[in-house]
């Protein structure tokens with residue numbers, strides 16, 4: 001079997017066109033321009049690159065974006081003050097603090113400072129907890145992107161065996177919870193999992209987010225499986241690869257996402273979605289400053 005290669009870029013492009021139209025409606029009907037503020041602390045080159053991608057995505061769909069660049073010496077208190085100011089700024093609909101943060105800043109205190117209504121990354125404890133009950137204010141972008149890919153390809157989740165390789169708070173765990181909410185049978189594997197292949201061979205849908213190139217070889221993939229590769233790894237020679245042996249696994253899977261051009265495209269797109277959704281909520285809520293003026 002040769003897999004259908006899922007074109008994440010094409011799906012993202014189609015969704016971004018829809019989002020652009022929603023931005024136009026917000027502008028014409030409510031005089032609101034969705035706005036995202038990204039806070040970047042320190043000078044991690046990978047973070048700088050991800051942030052550039054997010055800002056470029058905003059521009060593409062008409063979201064106003066602002067980048068707050070702070071030195072690595074920024075104190076936790078100073079960072080919390082920035083967030084406080086942005087929480088209280090009605091013209092800002094989304095606040096994103098790029099991770100990782102310098103070691104002297106507690107990630108949890110920063111994420112929990114962000115107003116849940118502006119937590120477009122979906123990393124606040126409230127949104128994390130909402131994944132358990134299926135009641136998030138915002139879904140985390142990468143898992144949401146995975147879900148959108150499955151939806152777009154009309155891949156049924158209900159009753160399917162889903163195996164998620166990777167158990168991080170930002171990808172593995174929330175992806176597992178979202179797909180469990182859709183009535184999949186879900187297994188999560190991680191570094192301590194004994195005999196990874198024993199579990200991955202059960203997967204109708206295999207989602208891989210471990211950060212290990214070539215972790216998933218054809219021998220541990222079930223024939224006809226849907227393989228979603230979240231991994232994004234830069235090799236010493238500069239090439240970018242996922243966690244899946246793409247050339248090998250594509251001969252065994254029914255669907256596969258490439259890297260780049262797969263899930264990565266959707267992550268940023270879902271951030272744009274969440275920011276627009278936040279602006280739509282603000283514009284239409286009876287308590288919003290805008291409606292009071294109208």
Ligand SMILES: NC(=O)C1=CN([C@@H]2O[C@H](COP(=O)(O)OP(=O)(O)OC[C@H]3O[C@@H](n4cnc5c(N)ncnc54)[C@H](OP(=O)(O)O)[C@@H]3O)[C@@H](O)[C@H]2O)C=CC1
Pocket residue numbers: 142165166167168169170171172189190191192193196209210211212215230231232233263264265267268
């Ligand atoms: N395309 C996109 O938009 C995004 C891509 N990514 C990419 O996804 C990958 C994962 O990211 P992230 O979740 O942040 O990474 P983390 O390093 O936070 O988590 C990796 C997870 O994979 C597990 N793991 C590591 N090695 C193995 C192994 N050999 N077998 C089984 N499980 C293993 C770890 O287990 P343990 O818990 O035991 O340590 C951990 O749970 C990375 O390549 C990252 O670049 C991430 C975010 C967005």
Ligand SMILES: Nc1nc(=O)c2c([nH]1)NC[C@@H]1CN(c3ccc(C(=O)N[C@@H](CCC(=O)O)C(=O)O)cc3)C=[N+]21
Pocket residue numbers: 050053098099100232240259260261262263264265267268
């Ligand atoms: N705390 C934290 N925050 C992150 O945001 C984070 C992280 N850790 N760990 C690493 C991953 C990786 N990640 C990507 C984001 C966008 C693309 C993306 O846009 N990719 C496109 C373009 C790739 C390219 O530029 O060639 C694609 O795959 O086609 C990829 C990867 C965010 N990460």
Ligand SMILES: [Mg+2]
Pocket residue numbers: 167168
């Ligand atoms: Mg862990």
